Amino acid sequence: xxxxxxxxxALKEKEGVTQPNTLNMEVVNKLRTLKKKxxxxxxxxxxxxxxxxxxxxxxxxxxxxxxxxxxxxxxxxIEKSLxxxxxxxxxxxxxxxxxxxxxxxESFGKLLISKGKRVAALTVDxxxxxxxxxxxxxxxxxEELVKEPNAxxxxxxxxxxxxxxxxxxxxxxxxxxxxGFDVILIETVGVGQSETxxxxxxxxxxxxxxxxxxxxxxxxxxxxxxxxxxxxINKADGENLKAAKMAKNEFNRALHLYPPKESGWxxxxxxxxxxxxxxxxxxxxxxxxxxxxxxxxxYFQHKRKEQNKFWLMQTIESRLKSNxxxxxxxxxxxxxxxxxxxxxxxxPFEAAEKLLNL
Amino acid sequence: xxxxxxxxxALKEKEGVTQPNTLNMEVVNKLRTLKKKxxxxxxxxxxxxxxxxxxxxxxxxxxxxxxxxxxxxxxxxIEKSLxxxxxxxxxxxxxxxxxxxxxxxESFGKLLISKGKRVAALTVDxxxxxxxxxxxxxxxxxEELVKEPNAxxxxxxxxxxxxxxxxxxxxxxxxxxxxGFDVILIETVGVGQSETxxxxxxxxxxxxxxxxxxxxxxxxxxxxxxxxxxxxINKADGENLKAAKMAKNEFNRALHLYPPKESGWxxxxxxxxxxxxxxxxxxxxxxxxxxxxxxxxxYFQHKRKEQNKFWLMQTIESRLKSNxxxxxxxxxxxxxxxxxxxxxxxxPFEAAEKLLNL
Numbered sequence: 001x002x003x004x005x006x007x008x009x010a011l012k013e014k015e016g017v018t019q020p021n022t023l024n025m026e027v028v029n030k031l032r033t034l035k036k037k038x039x040x041x042x043x044x045x046x047x048x049x050x051x052x053x054x055x056x057x058x059x060x061x062x063x064x065x066x067x068x069x070x071x072x073x074x075x076x077x078i079e080k081s082l083x084x085x086x087x088x089x090x091x092x093x094x095x096x097x098x099x100x101x102x103x104x105x106e107s108f109g110k111l112l113i114s115k116g117k118r119v120a121a122l123t124v125d126x127x128x129x130x131x132x133x134x135x136x137x138x139x140x141x142x143e144e145l146v147k148e149p150n151a152x153x154x155x156x157x158x159x160x161x162x163x164x165x166x167x168x169x170x171x172x173x174x175x176x177x178x179x180g181f182d183v184i185l186i187e188t189v190g191v192g193q194s195e196t197x198x199x200x201x202x203x204x205x206x207x208x209x210x211x212x213x214x215x216x217x218x219x220x221x222x223x224x225x226x227x228x229x230x231x232x233i234n235k236a237d238g239e240n241l242k243a244a245k246m247a248k249n250e251f252n253r254a255l256h257l258y259p260p261k262e263s264g265w266x267x268x269x270x271x272x273x274x275x276x277x278x279x280x281x282x283x284x285x286x287x288x289x290x291x292x293x294x295x296x297x298x299y300f301q302h303k304r305k306e307q308n309k310f311w312l313m314q315t316i317e318s319r320l321k322s323n324x325x326x327x328x329x330x331x332x333x334x335x336x337x338x339x340x341x342x343x344x345x346x347x348p349f350e351a352a353e354k355l356l357n358l
Numbered sequence: 359x360x361x362x363x364x365x366x367x368a369l370k371e372k373e374g375v376t377q378p379n380t381l382n383m384e385v386v387n388k389l390r391t392l393k394k395k396x397x398x399x400x401x402x403x404x405x406x407x408x409x410x411x412x413x414x415x416x417x418x419x420x421x422x423x424x425x426x427x428x429x430x431x432x433x434x435x436i437e438k439s440l441x442x443x444x445x446x447x448x449x450x451x452x453x454x455x456x457x458x459x460x461x462x463x464e465s466f467g468k469l470l471i472s473k474g475k476r477v478a479a480l481t482v483d484x485x486x487x488x489x490x491x492x493x494x495x496x497x498x499x500x501e502e503l504v505k506e507p508n509a510x511x512x513x514x515x516x517x518x519x520x521x522x523x524x525x526x527x528x529x530x531x532x533x534x535x536x537x538g539f540d541v542i543l544i545e546t547v548g549v550g551q552s553e554t555x556x557x558x559x560x561x562x563x564x565x566x567x568x569x570x571x572x573x574x575x576x577x578x579x580x581x582x583x584x585x586x587x588x589x590x591i592n593k594a595d596g597e598n599l600k601a602a603k604m605a606k607n608e609f610n611r612a613l614h615l616y617p618p619k620e621s622g623w624x625x626x627x628x629x630x631x632x633x634x635x636x637x638x639x640x641x642x643x644x645x646x647x648x649x650x651x652x653x654x655x656x657y658f659q660h661k662r663k664e665q666n667k668f669w670l671m672q673t674i675e676s677r678l679k680s681n682x683x684x685x686x687x688x689x690x691x692x693x694x695x696x697x698x699x700x701x702x703x704x705x706p707f708e709a710a711e712k713l714l715n716l
Contacts, residue, residue, distance in 0.1 A: 075708065082702045167707050174705070223581060225615070254615045257583070257608070308699045308706050315710035320678045341666045344440045347532070348666050349525050350433065352673035 041073060045080045048179045051118070053152055056179045060154060063171045078171055081178035086304070088120075088177045089291055090184045092198040094224065095208030100234045101187055104208060104274040106142040111280050112183050113150045120152040120181040121145070124169050124188045124198050152181060163318050166197045170311065173201065199227045200310055203300060204287055207231045209251070211244035226258060230268045230286050237273035244271050263299045265290055329358050399431060403438045406537045409476070411510055414537045418512060421529045436529055439536035444662070446478075446535050447649055448542045450556040452582065453566030458592045459545055462566060462632040464500040469638050470541050471508045478510040478539040479503070482527050482546045482556050510539060521676050524555045528669065531559065557585045558668055561658060562645055565589045567609070569602035584616060588626045588644050595631035602629050621657045623648055687716050 044062075047055025059081075063074045095101050109119045121142075145151045154172065173184055186202055188194045199205050207228035225231070231251050236244035251269045261267070268286050272279030294300040324330060337351035346354075402420075405413025417439075421432045453459055467477045479500075503509045512530065531542055544560055546552045557563050565586040583589070589609050594602035609627045619625070626644050630637030652658040682688060695709035704712075 078705055078708070082705070086702060170707070171705065223584065226581065250611070250615070253608070254612050257612045305700060309696065311706035312695070312699065312709050315707055316682070316713060317675070317679055319710070319714055320682055321675055324674070324678055337670070338667065341670065342663060344444060347436055347440070347529065348669035349528070349673055350436070351670050352677070355674060356677055 041076045041080060044077060045178075048077075048081065048175060049084060051180045053179075056152065056175060057154070059175050060172050063175065064168050074171070078174055081174050084178040085174040086177060088173075088182050088184050089204065089287065090173060090186065090202040091287060092186050092188065092195075092202035092205040093208065094188045094195050094198065094206070095234070097189065099208045099210055100274050101208060102142055104232075104234055104272065104280075105185055105187060106145045107274040107277050107280050108283060109142070109145045109151055109185065110148070111277075111284060113148050115284075117182045118150045118152075118180055119145075119148075119183045119185065120154070120176040120179075121185040121187065122154050122169060122172055122176070124165055124186060124194050152176065152179070162193055162197055163315065165194075166201065166311070167315070169197075170201050195224050195227065200307055200314075203294075203303065204229050204290055206283070206287075208234050209247070210235055211240055211247040225254075228267055229261075229263075229265060229290060230270060230283065231255075232270045232272050232279070232283055234272050234274055236271035236279065237276055241271075263290075263294055263303070264297055265293060265299075327358075330355060333358060399434045399438060402435060403536075406435075406439065406533060407442060409538045411537075414510065414533060415512075417533050418530050421533070422526050432529070436532055439532050442536040443532040444535060446531075446540050446542050447562065447645065448531060448544065448560040449645065450544050450546065450553075450560035450563045451566065452546045452553050452556065452564070453592070455547065457566045457568055458632050459566060460500055462590075462592055462630065462638075463543055463545060464503045465632040465635050465638045466641060467500070467503045467509055467543065468506070469635075469642060471503075471506050473642075475540045476508045476510075476538055477503075477506075477541045477543065478512070478534040478537075479543040479545065480512050480527060480530055480534070482523055482544060482552050510534065510537070520551055520555055521673065523552075524559065524669070525673070527555075528559050553582050553585065558665055558672075561652075561661065562587050562648055564641070564645075567591050567605070568593055569598055569605040583612075586625055587619075587621075587623060587648055588628060588641070589613075590628045590630050590637070590641055592630050592632055594629035594637065595634055599629075621648075621652050621661070622655055623651060623657075685716075688713060691716055 044055050044059050048059055059077050062070045062077060065071070065074070093101060093105065105121050109121060112119045142153060146153055169186065173186075176184055184202075186198050188198045205227050207224060207230070209231055211233050233244045233247050233251070248269045248271055255267050255269065258267075270279060270282050270286065272283060274280065291300070294303070325334070333355055337346065337354060340346045341348055341351055402413050402417050406417055417435050420428045420435060423429070423432070451459060451463065463479050467479060470477045500511060504511055527544065531544075534542055542560075544556050546556045563585050565582060565588070567589055569591050591602045591605050591609070606627045606629055613625050613627065616625075628637060628640050628644065630641060632638065649658070652661070683692070691713055695704065695712060698704045699706055699709055
């Protein structure tokens, strides 16, 4: 082994002065306070009320958060937004994947912005893991709308229960309204329960359809057609146009078989080609007429009140149920009673009593 | 005052023997036991199983009774009937007053009896105080059917809640099946919730319609058409025939717009003139085909299981709700919260939580 040489440098330095800390702690503390402030209700709220989209996004994230500390914050955010809410037109838009919802929303949204409106587009899709690609989650599908400063696009609230998703969406609507959005578009996929939920939180319900395909091919769930305030047959262009016109007549006939709506409104069937920006103006005309008519006859306000009551009751009742069925003793006895019913040993009513008396 | 004369009779009698009691207590006790026996479960059940209509009527009266002592008896009656139940075809029949329900049931019932069937006709009408005259309550509307020994006609179970009426009707069905009835017809008025209830306890749902009148004139509630397994346009005779044929085509077209039913069954539109006994055989053919098809594909059994589950859950959930809302503290707070929602001071979700935490 080579003898170890003592490591003495040829360059010698005198002891110098202590270098100052590279971080200015005063500035750090200032920044920290600033960051904290950003998550403060007051800061967020004033941002939201000023139409700041970053603040709005942050607010929605807090609403969607499951963390305990965010829940208190969310509550207070909502409370402070409430006096500024209720001032938009809420439009539900549904239709199966492939009907052109994203293109329609892009085209419709741009039209509204050109009329001076501020437009928020949200989604409700409790099953988002399945239909991921077909819904707003993919913002790039609305390349132009996303660039508009007066548009706000927010992908689906995630959640395992429809009730949870509905709550988050309802609260997001309140925040968007506080942020000054005039029109809220709420997209859903048209194949499940989510339509009823969206119908229960919007003023106007729009069903997008394709010509030539029966409902069975379009996967539209029973009852959705009855909820529609307008049916828009999209992709009414080129070779499709003739079929679309025929479909329009057919839907008009079918709609006549339905009893009149409580709103006094007769649902309208329209044609559109969202891709070519055709027929979109007419859709807005119909929505405006609906708004006028239901404002005048009081149905608009009445419906919102009813919707509030609905969600109050809905929340109470779903919690009562989930609390009941979550009890382990109920779970065990329920299984037993279902078998007893199947084997004709008891009736559903007797079984229910037994479970309720547990 | 006249002096009181001592009252001594001119006729004097010796003390006689004690007269025997005019009531033979042995016979009285025998009769008493007999009467008790008539309300004994065993006697009633053997009567019902033998198809004795008096026993069946008594059994139903016990089921409908609100007296505590009858409730235990009812429970035991049901338990003993259950092994003999589930063996009929249950057909729900609806349509607005004036569509000819009674005449249709009379004509349809007589046809079934001529085919060797035993037919029971029941009604569900929670609002019977309003539409009293238009429903089975008035037995004389079925003059001929009522005379048939193989027909059993029972007017509406009365009750203030739909849940209560539904329970009584479901239990009455069990008794009728135990009494050997092959076809149970359940009539309802076509204007309210009761259709959904009847749909949830029958195998086949038949909607009676009139030609020429829109749904709005016929008062058919939204969604009822979608539940129909067959639409029968009644009074298709004389001057009405042409309009009825046109209506048939129109309904057929409309039915095509609906997505397919879980049963795999395509609803059929038919014409009938119950008054002239025309088209009634065809209705039975359609019901028979439905029965065959759904027995084969397993839907028939599946639907009954689902219906049992539905009623189990339904009973549990409606009781959970009524227990909750009946609490005085909830009543008071609910009013307050509804006002707070209307005044934009809280959201339905916050309000629900407050109520649930009471």
